[in-house]
Amino acid sequence: xxxxxxxxxxxxxxxxxxxxxxxxxxxxxxxxxxxxxxxxxxxxxxxxxxxxxxxxxxxxxxxxxxxxxxxxxxxxxxxxxxxxxxxxxxxxxxxxxxxxxxxxxxxxxxxxxxxxxxxxxxxxxxxxxxxxxxxxxxxxxxxxxxxxxxxxxxxxxxxxxxxxxxxxxxxxxxxxxxxxxxxxxxxxxxxxxxxxxxxxxxxxxxxxxxxxxxxxxxxxxxxxxxxxxxxxxxxxxxxxxxxxxxxxxxxxxxxxxxxxxxxxxxxxxxxxxxxxxxxxxxxxxxxxxxxxxxxxxxxxxxxxxxxxxxxxxxxxxxxxxxxxxxxxxxxxxxxxxxxxxxxxxxxxxxxxxxxxxxxxxxxxxxxxx
Numbered sequence: 001x002x003x004x005x006x007x008x009x010x011x012x013x014x015x016x017x018x019x020x021x022x023x024x025x026x027x028x029x030x031x032x033x034x035x036x037x038x039x040x041x042x043x044x045x046x047x048x049x050x051x052x053x054x055x056x057x058x059x060x061x062x063x064x065x066x067x068x069x070x071x072x073x074x075x076x077x078x079x080x081x082x083x084x085x086x087x088x089x090x091x092x093x094x095x096x097x098x099x100x101x102x103x104x105x106x107x108x109x110x111x112x113x114x115x116x117x118x119x120x121x122x123x124x125x126x127x128x129x130x131x132x133x134x135x136x137x138x139x140x141x142x143x144x145x146x147x148x149x150x151x152x153x154x155x156x157x158x159x160x161x162x163x164x165x166x167x168x169x170x171x172x173x174x175x176x177x178x179x180x181x182x183x184x185x186x187x188x189x190x191x192x193x194x195x196x197x198x199x200x201x202x203x204x205x206x207x208x209x210x211x212x213x214x215x216x217x218x219x220x221x222x223x224x225x226x227x228x229x230x231x232x233x234x235x236x237x238x239x240x241x242x243x244x245x246x247x248x249x250x251x252x253x254x255x256x257x258x259x260x261x262x263x264x265x266x267x268x269x270x271x272x273x274x275x276x277x278x279x280x281x282x283x284x285x286x287x288x289x290x291x292x293x294x295x296x297x298x299x300x301x302x303x304x305x306x307x308x309x310x311x312x313x314x315x316x317x318x319x320x321x322x323x324x325x326x327x328x329x330x331x332x333x334x335x336x337x338x339x340x341x342x343x344x345x346x347x348x349x350x351x352x353x354x355x356x357x358x359x360x361x362x363x364x365x366x367x368x369x
Contacts, residue, residue: 004049004050004051004054005028005042005047005049005051005053005054006019006028006040006042006053006054006057007040007041007042008054009040009054009057009059009060011262011263012059012060012262012263012266013039013040013057013059013263014058014059014165014167014168014170014171014261014263015030015037015038015039015140015143015261016058016143016167016168016170016171016172017030017143017144017146017147017171018056018057018058018147018171018172018174018175019040019053019054019056019057020040021145021147021148021175022052022053022055022056022175023052023053024048024050024052025046025047025048025050027042027043027046027047028040028041028042028043028053029041030142032195032197034353035195035197035198035349035352035353036195036196036197036198036200037140037195037261037262038140038142038195040053055174056171056174056175057171057174058167058170058171058174059167059263061174063170063173063174063275064273072272072303072304072305072327073303073304073310073313073324074301074302074303074304074324074325074326074327074329074330075301075302075303075304075313075322075323075324075325076091076283076286076289076290076293076299076300076301076302076322076323076325076330077091077092077093077096077283077299077300077301077302077320077321077322078091078092078293078295078297078298078299078300078320078321078322079091079092079093079095079096079319079320079321080319080320080321081319082297084096085222085297085298086222086297087131087134087135088134088135088298088300089134089135089136089219089220089282089298090220090226090280090281090282090283090298090299090300090301091283091297091298091299091300092298092300093280093300093302093320094110094133094134094163094186094280095130095134096316096319096320097161097186097278097312097313097316098110098124098127098130098133098161099127099130099316099319100312100315100316100319101159101160101161101184102124102125102126102127102130104159105158105159106158106159106160106161107123107124107125107153107158107159107160107161108123108124108125108130108133108160108161108162108163109121109122109123109124109133109146109149109150109160109161109162109163109164110122110124110130110133110162110163110164111133111137111141111163111164112132112133112137113132113137113216113217116200117199117200117203117214117217118142118196118200119137119139119140119141119142119196119199120141120142120143120144121141121142121143121144121146121164123146123149123153133163135218135219135220136219136220137219138193138194138199138219138250138251138254139193139194139195139196139199140165140193140194140195140196140261141164141168142196143164143168146162147171147172147175147176150162150172150176150183151175151176151180154176154180154182154183155180157182158182159182159184160180160182160183160184161183161184161185161186162183162184162185162186163185163186163187163188163276163280164185164186164187164188165187165188165190165193165269166187166188166190166267166269166274166275166276167263167267167269167275168187169185169186169187169275169276170269170275172185173185173275181308184277184278184308184309184312185275185276185277185278186276186277186278186279186280187269187274187275187276187278187279187280188279188280188281189279189280189281189282189301189332189334189335190264190267190269190270190334191254191257191260191264191334191339192257192260192261192264192265192267192338192339193260193261193264194253194254194259194260194261195259195261198253198259198352198357199250201356201357202249202250202357202361203217204357205246205357205358206233206246206247209246210235210239210241212235212236212237212239213235213236214233214234214235214236215234215235215236216233216234217231217232217233217234218231218232218233218234219231219251221242222296222297222298223242224242224243225296226295226296226297226298226299229251229254229255230242230243230251231243231247231248231250231251232247233247246361248365249361249362249365250361252365252366253348253361253364253365256342256344256364256365257339257340257341257342257345258342258344258345258348258364259345259348259349259352260339260341264338264339265338265339265340265341266338267338267339270334270335270336270337270338270339271335271336272327272335274303274305275305276305276309277304277305277306277308277309277312278302278303278304278305278309278312278313279301279302279303279305280300280301280302281300281301281302281332282298282299282300282301283299283300283301283330284301284332285330285331285332286299286330289325289329289330290323290325293321293323301330301332302322303327344364347364348360348363348364351363351364
C-alpha cells in the first residue's frame with residue numbers, strides 16, 4: 001500500500017466516491033470489503049502517485065468553515081399537507097424544497113431503491129421520480145456516478161438539489177470546488193450507515209420466510225405514529241407487514257449501533273458545523289420546545305447553514321408551517337458526538353460473516369446496550 005493514494009486512508013474512508021471521479025488516470029474504483037462496505041480500490045500499476053485523490057477526500061481534507069454562518073437560523077417545520085408528511089420520515093421539509101426546485105426546472109438527487117432493493121443515489125426530474133427519494137433508508141447509499149451527473153447538470157445551467165449524509169455532501173463539495181453555485185445541498189443528522197450487504201441478506205430472509213418478492217421497505221412507517229422505528233414491507237402481491245419479529249431485528253440492530261461503517265464511530269461531522277446549505281433532521285425534543293406543534297405525523301428540524309440555504313428555506317416557506325428556534329434549544333446527540341461502537345460489534349461481525357444474518361440477528365438484535 002502506498003502513502004500518496006487513497007488506499008492509505010483505510011477505514012477512515014467514508015465511501016463518497018470523490019476520489020474515483022477525480023483520478024486523472026481513471027485507476028480507482030469502488031469495491032466491497034467482506035462486510036459489504038464500499039472502499040476505493042487502486043490499480044497500483046497505473047497509479048502515478050499524483051495525490052489528486054487525497055485532495056478531494058473528506059476524511060483527509062479539512063473543509064470546515066472558519067466560522068459558522070452568523071446567527072444560523074433554526075426552524076421547526078411541518079409541511080402544510082398531511083399526505084406529504086405521511087410519506088416522509090418526519091415533517092416533509094425535503095418534499096417542500098424539492099418541489100420548489102423541480103417546479104423551477106431543476107433536478108434532485110437522493111437515496112432511493114434500485115434493482116434488488118439496492119439503496120443508491122438517483123436523479124429525479126419529476127415529482128413522481130422524486131417520491132422514490134422520500135423517507136429514511138437505514139443503509140449506506142451507493143453514489144455510483146452521481147457526482148459526475150450532478151456536475152453535468154450544474155454545468156448545463158440547471159439548479160441541482162442534492163441530499164445525503166454530511167460526509168457525502170462534504171465529498172461532493174470537494175469534488176465540485178467553488179465552480180457550481182447552482183448546486184444546493186442538504187445534509188442529514190446521521191447516526192451512521194450499515195452496508196447494503198447486511199440489508200440485502202435481511203430482505204432475502206424476509207422473502208424466503210413469506211415466499212414473496214419484496215417491493216418496498218419503509219423504515220419509518222407512520223401507520224403507528226411518528227415516534228419510534230416502525231419497519232414495514234410491501235410485497236409484489238400487495239400484501240403488507242409491519243413490525244413483525246423479523247422486521248424488528250433490523251431496527252434493533254441499527255439502533256444498537258452494532259453494524260455501522262467503521263468511520264461512523266469517529267465521525268468528524270457530528271457537530272454544529274454542517275456541510276449542507278441546509279441540515280434536515282427529525283425534531284426530537286420538540287415536546288420540550290413547542291409541544292403544541294407536535295402531532296402523530298412528525299416535525300422536521302431545519303438548520304440554514306449558509307446564505308443560500310436561508311434563501312432556499314424562505315423560498316419554500318409558503319408550503320410549510322414553521323417556527324423559529326435556536327441550535328441549543330433543539331440539541332440532538334449526533335450534533336454533539338459520533339455514535340459509540342456497540343461492545344458486541346466485533347462478535348456480531350464474526351458471527352454474521354460465518355453464519356449469516358438470521359443467526360446474527362437472533363443472537364444480537366435485542367442487545368441495545
